[in-house]
Amino acid sequence: MRALLARELTLALRAGGGAPQGLVFFLIVVLLVPFGIGPAPDRLAGVAPGTLWIAALLSCLMTLDRLFQTDFEDGSLDALALSPLPMEAVVALKALAHWLTTGLPLTLIAPLLAVTLNLPASAYPWLVAGLLIGTPALSMIGTIGAALTLGLRRGGLLTGVLTLPLYIPTLIFGARSAIAAADGQDPVPALALSAALTLAIAAATPFATARILAIQLR
């Protein structure tokens, strides 16, 4: 298991792995927002949590193709399916590696970008906590979308169409917590619901994804 995790991380971080590009993509989406809605600090402050969250969803989505696609093409996925490790564990490890190279780094630079968007000071801890709790769910849900569109020509757009609607609950609870903190309300209930959601998703998704992969490899 540790070997597989190390392999995934190395593949993601080495040249061509795409992990740094995910972060750059995150930066660019956030950069585009002031151009779209104007530079007024008040207005930016209002949309800051939502912007960061949606940028996080998109950069998670953009990096999903490397979860299974290359392994599927070169046959490593078949080898993994035949290995003693259950497919559920493979899925969970791949999601973990995806989160470590996408969700975690963007959570770490999110406060920096929040400064540029003029986020109220009270919201920072909740923004980071929300992303820290919510982004693992994004990677987990992403495995479903990536597995469903495996091996399709022009599958990229379809992955988005299938995956983004599944992100809605995570987005709602995650962003809500930071917004509540910015408005001086209690951010804890949203965060607690977000944590519950992530735990439930983390528990259930590997089974669904493993099942879908079994269909794909048949």
Place this chain on the structure above:
Amino acid sequence: MRLSGRVLPVLSALAAVSLAAGLVWGFFFTPDDYQQGSTVKIIYLHVPAALMAINAWIMMLVASLIWFIRRHHVSALAARAAAPVGATFTLVALATGAIWGQPMWGTWWAWDPRLTSFLILFVFYLGYIALWEAVEDSEKAADLTAALCMVGSVFALLSRYAVLFWNQGLHQGASLSLDKEENVADVFYQPLLLSIAGFVLLFVVLVLIRTRTEIRLRRAAALDQRGTARA
């Protein structure tokens, strides 16, 4: 096939009769509402369409489960056949809701939980249909879409409650229920029930027709394959 072929004309006739009767009764022979005037009459399209939009997804879920457990081919095809019908009903519900909302709420659209949930449902339908279109191998497509339908159902439900948490609504509560003392007044209620029955029958008829088409396509493809194999 034979049973559905025999039942289909009868059902179509019933659907046409109850739809026509329900809508004509609703539109022309009910009094105007004391507050809403004649705009209330769009209820005879809006409520049945919304009801069937949800029920169509539930039917797809059941069909997907049957396919997954029993591998009954017709049920996969029926789920496929139901999706565009359900998506259309969702669109009808959204459109009639907007037309109704404009005079009543003063706005075509609001990010109300019910409205938002329906938009989300619509997106789920579109994703489901897109996946059917994208996968070439029909057996695999049936498996993958069935999985998507099950996962989607869970997330659609989650989204429904998340959306309730997210925003307060303009939309009224349920108009019809079995356990409430007070429903919509009887003058509106009876034609409404009739048009709901009409919509249910319409859905069944459309799904039957589309499923039969799918089965025939399947057969034609099989014959074609046999033909090329021999030649």
